[in-house]
């Protein structure tokens with residue numbers, strides 16, 4: 085999508101933004117983060133954050149993008165001035181860094197799709213599946229190779245234009261992903277012992293509600309809504325002038341949350357039924373889902389379709405991350421789209437390879453117990469994205485509130501009450517929550 089083009093319709097915008105939101109965050113990350121953070125004690129704050137600061141920040145990002153047009157840097161400069169342009173550049177950096185390690189996980193999806201084509205993923209022995217996943221991630225050549233494959237796919241889509249390819253494909257495959265997930269959930273829930281997983285997800289226990297669980301829930305809210313890295317500013321800049329920003333944003337939030345909850349329901353019951361640990365780490369999805377497939381008739385066919393859909397979900401998110409950086413280079417550095425994507429291809433391959441190797445030969449390099457991959461994820465999710473949210477909140481809530489309010493009003497008949505609520509969230513609630521979370525994360 086070139087920097088002066090527009091979405092063909094409101095639905096096109098919602099689908100693209102939901103495509104960005106729904107990805108590996110919901111399906112890969114949510115189950116194992118919920119598992120590591122006490123289940124419901126993570127999920128409930130996540131839902132609360134999504135429907136308070138999350139959705140209003142989505143609205144603000146889209147509004148600023150539509151008003152400012154161009155890349156995130158261009159838009160923030162035009163709405164907020166030169167300092168905000170600098171903050172926009174930080175958003176570009178955030179998206180770039182996220183994409184570098186996101187692409188490694190995207191590579192795992194390609195690898196499992198490849199296995200599914202060969203009929204090799206419907207295995208019921210948890211040990212074999214664990215070893216298989218461990219082998220994939222610790223073998224440097226394999227891990228870097230699959231990362232390269234996923235990154236190349238992402239670059240090809242972004243060079244080819246977003247609306248023609250990815251929009252059309254996701255229109256069919258995203259609903260199919262939901263249907264497949266529902267089918268897997270039904271099978272998973274009918275396994276003996278599965279109910280423990282549902283209880284784990286929804287049974288709230290006060291002692292699990294640690295400050296860390298809350299910090300992680302807030303970080304995940306930003307991650308799952310694609311907030312704070314300039315994506316929705318960039319996508320908002322392609323939004324036709326008359327579309328209602330609040331309505332579209334609510335849709336994005338609802339779709340994102342339901343994807344995560346469905347993924348939790350898909351994974352956790354199986355974790356309990358097969359006697360695994362809920363805090364099984366990044367391999368959780370790649371180990372439990374194949375086990376469920378081994379318990380259904382025609383499992384390998386299901387597996388094939390599942391990994392196709394998962395790959396598309398990952399791709400639509402990766403594309404949005406790359407679009408932020410590409411739009412920036414086009415607008416600010418006057419590069420052609422092709423050149424911008426090519427530069428990113430090389431740079432992301434190199435940085436992502438360090439993440440890929442951090443599960444194998446470079447696993448000894450750790451900071452605070454985290455390997456390079458985990459470190460990037462931790463910093464981006466818990467600090468850089470919320471910081472991006474803080475920037476948007478201060479711009480929309482203070483400096484540019486009249487402009488943002490006008491954008492919110494387009495296509496809606498809001499009374500003053502609801503606008504005041506939005507204003508309060510942007511000017512006070514979001515900044516305070518982000519600052520408290522930072523404090524807890526650094527000194528708590």
Ligand code: PFF
Nearest residue numbers: 105107108109307308310313
């Ligand atoms: N929201 C995407 C997901 O949950 O998979 C990932 C993502 C996209 C994160 C864009 C951050 C971002 F800026």
